[in-house]
Amino acid sequence: MQRRRPRGWAHPDLGDVDLGRVLDALGDPVRLEVVRQLAAAGGVVRGAFDVPVTGQTLSHHLRTLTTAGLVRVSQAGRFRCCELRAREVEQRFPGLLPAILANAGGGAVRMMPP
Amino acid sequence: MQRRRPRGWAHPDLGDVDLGRVLDALGDPVRLEVVRQLAAAGGVVRGAFDVPVTGQTLSHHLRTLTTAGLVRVSQAGRFRCCELRAREVEQRFPGLLPAILANAGGGAVRMMPP
Numbered sequence: 127m128q129r130r131r132p133r134g135w136a137h138p139d140l141g142d143v144d145l146g147r148v149l150d151a152l153g154d155p156v157r158l159e160v161v162r163q164l165a166a167a168g169g170v171v172r173g174a175f176d177v178p179v180t181g182q183t184l185s186h187h188l189r190t191l192t193t194a195g196l197v198r199v200s201q202a203g204r205f206r207c208c209e210l211r212a213r214e215v216e217q218r219f220p221g222l223l224p225a226i227l228a229n230a231g232g233g234a235v236r237m238m239p240p
Numbered sequence: 241m242q243r244r245r246p247r248g249w250a251h252p253d254l255g256d257v258d259l260g261r262v263l264d265a266l267g268d269p270v271r272l273e274v275v276r277q278l279a280a281a282g283g284v285v286r287g288a289f290d291v292p293v294t295g296q297t298l299s300h301h302l303r304t305l306t307t308a309g310l311v312r313v314s315q316a317g318r319f320r321c322c323e324l325r326a327r328e329v330e331q332r333f334p335g336l337l338p339a340i341l342a343n344a345g346g347g348a349v350r351m352m353p354p
Contacts, residue, residue: 149340
């Protein structure tokens, strides 16, 4: 099935993204957990993330991560595919994502009340 | 002159600070620049930072950095002394601050309109 970019989701060139925007995007526990799960899954997640938020809230977070250049979102029929732009982020901010992920313990966000 | 902690400024134990709070604190260009200048100055700045904000706004940013465990603020007479808690942050989040600082180019924040 052909993958397409969902309407209205822009994927910026990493050269246009500054460090503050990336840190701000990751400074939210749900967004940090989404990126952690993406990395743990080898960079690509098709379908759902295991986070205690509604689909609408998750969409909002994914949009923030996309705007910050961290995630690429595409749609394949009913399924949403999320891809961590790890290689591009590494080129733009060497060592940053590995250092953050190394300190992002797994699953803490799931301890939040539903 | 004796240094004292300004009233109402709490310095949390790094063990009580989570990664999201640190990233969120650094996800602001002025706060990132304050931390960059602190690091460039060897960890301690007495007096002023070179940032294009009012003293009151700077105080607000310093408080956010302090709450996130990144900075320790003390007062010596009329002078405020700011110290980067680099060693403690390194113990809590190994490699994080060096990776962020390595990607925080100097002075970009000064290009903002006054």
